[in-house]
Amino acid sequence: MTQTEPTTVRPAPSSLAGASAFPDAVPALTPGAQAVPGRRILLAAPRGYCAGVDRAVDAVEKALAHYGAPIYVRKEIVHNRFVVETLAKRGAIFVNETDEVPEGARVVFSAHGVSPAVHAQAAARNLATIDATCPLVTKVHKEAVRFAGSDYDILLIGHAGHEEVEGTQGEAPRHIQVVNGPDEVDRVVVRDPDKVVWLSQTTLSVDETQETVQLLRQRFPNLQDPPSDDICYATQNRQVAVKHFAPRCDVVIVVGSANSSNSVRLVEVALESGAGAAHRVDTADEVREEWVAGATTVGLTSGASVPEILVRDVVARLGELGFGEVEEVRTATEDIMFSLPKNLRSDLKAAGEQPDRPHRARS
Numbered sequence: 001m002t003q004t005e006p007t008t009v010r011p012a013p014s015s016l017a018g019a020s021a022f023p024d025a026v027p028a029l030t031p032g033a034q035a036v037p038g039r040r041i042l043l044a045a046p047r048g049y050c051a052g053v054d055r056a057v058d059a060v061e062k063a064l065a066h067y068g069a070p071i072y073v074r075k076e077i078v079h080n081r082f083v084v085e086t087l088a089k090r091g092a093i094f095v096n097e098t099d100e101v102p103e104g105a106r107v108v109f110s111a112h113g114v115s116p117a118v119h120a121q122a123a124a125r126n127l128a129t130i131d132a133t134c135p136l137v138t139k140v141h142k143e144a145v146r147f148a149g150s151d152y153d154i155l156l157i158g159h160a161g162h163e164e165v166e167g168t169q170g171e172a173p174r175h176i177q178v179v180n181g182p183d184e185v186d187r188v189v190v191r192d193p194d195k196v197v198w199l200s201q202t203t204l205s206v207d208e209t210q211e212t213v214q215l216l217r218q219r220f221p222n223l224q225d226p227p228s229d230d231i232c233y234a235t236q237n238r239q240v241a242v243k244h245f246a247p248r249c250d251v252v253i254v255v256g257s258a259n260s261s262n263s264v265r266l267v268e269v270a271l272e273s274g275a276g277a278a279h280r281v282d283t284a285d286e287v288r289e290e291w292v293a294g295a296t297t298v299g300l301t302s303g304a305s306v307p308e309i310l311v312r313d314v315v316a317r318l319g320e321l322g323f324g325e326v327e328e329v330r331t332a333t334e335d336i337m338f339s340l341p342k343n344l345r346s347d348l349k350a351a352g353e354q355p356d357r358p359h360r361a362r363s
């Protein structure tokens, strides 16, 4: 089959409007597609936006609409380049630390969470804060505080330097040490091997985390488990979906940014689960023709911070490359939704604005 290199680069979508809406169906054949019989896309479901990302992005949009621009946001609100760029165009100013925010201004904390020290810095600068920390990250913070209060050594499995890990570690820095996967188990030192608990970042690979836990348990047989799974429902569901279709895929394409932990994990999971190859792209124009040149089945999914519009673009791009048939492969249905941060919600209500969001269909 002869295929030519595409000459048009698809412009980045300019609006988030509709981006958070998860369509129930994706067109089977995109307009203009040159379908080649037998070439198909398996589309993972669930994919894309999780409830925590949906809430955080909505919080920034609502804050911009209610208070007006600029709204400062500490760190990327979620780890997705398109979302950040789009919000920046609308008046969000992204900063690394609160000392970059003018005294008294309004700042949103990202879905990844912040440590108590960051809250204190914001208070010292008299900043008005909107905390968009995902409630499932807050749950891990609370676990850390509780176990530290009982003087446990806490082994936090996660990626050192990731914002979520920094935020959780900041809750109890004297009790928490970060374990960055199986290779770091041997260097863990605890005070009392009978008083050790493990917690984890919410967006890790389920299988690799279990491997790390097993190795830790070999060293500390009385290692305590977290009260409930720290790896969140969205991370787990997206990994299960990829595991399910990967053995049937010549190639898996994951839509997500390079700094999105759960998106990067999906590439790893696809490869470990039998996909012939796996690639991550931020946007459709990064899909390379040679990746799919010899393929008949391409798996497609997206990380938890990815708006559906970016997936649709990849479907269209694959359509141009001959993949005209789309089959959605569903392994779970999600209907979780989180309320907006409390103070934002109160301000919206006081102004007679609608704080409740229309329930979005989820994939």
Ligand code: SF4
Binding pocket: 050, 051, 052, 053, 111, 134, 135, 136, 137, 202, 203, 232, 233, 234, 235, 262, 304
């Ligand atoms: S990936 Fe999980 S923990 Fe992170 S924002 Fe989404 S629901 Fe919350």
